Amino acid sequence: xxxxxxxxxxxxxxxxxxxxxxxxxxxxxxxxxxxxxxxxxxxxxxxxxxxxxxxxxxxxxxxxxxxxxxxxxxxxxxxxxxxxxxxxxxxxxxxxxxxxxxxxxxxxxxxxxxxxxxxxxxxxxxxx
Numbered sequence: 001x002x003x004x005x006x007x008x009x010x011x012x013x014x015x016x017x018x019x020x021x022x023x024x025x026x027x028x029x030x031x032x033x034x035x036x037x038x039x040x041x042x043x044x045x046x047x048x049x050x051x052x053x054x055x056x057x058x059x060x061x062x063x064x065x066x067x068x069x070x071x072x073x074x075x076x077x078x079x080x081x082x083x084x085x086x087x088x089x090x091x092x093x094x095x096x097x098x099x100x101x102x103x104x105x106x107x108x109x110x111x112x113x114x115x116x117x118x119x120x121x122x123x124x125x126x127x128x
Contacts, residue, residue, distance in 0.1 A: 053085075054085055054088075057089050058090070060089050060091075060092070061090065062091065063126055064086075064089050064091060065092075065095070065118070065122040066082055066094045067094075067095045067109075067115045068094075068096055069096070069097045069098075069099065069103045069105065069106075069108040069114070069115075070097065070103070071099040072105055072106045073105055073106060074105075077096055093122060095118045097114060
């Protein structure tokens, strides 16, 4: 799901280390040491909250596997976004992992033991 919802800025500046002064006033990054997109990006908002990939979904030619867990509160499946949008991705596949003793909400993305079999099957299907 992250690949569909997150558009990284190409020019993220690092936060100032603790104790150092924030970016100089002439800098396009006067954030008091917090990361911020540069003026080329034109925003200080978090890209994943503001980015809407839906206008270009039909243009995606690469195979896409989107995995989410039913207990994810950051990207809640109850919104129905993936069921609505993934069919528009030509080579897209969406897997919703049911809540279980193994899932950990949004943290399930860090547990390949939970979703690894889905990735393995996806990759095998790509093989010539």
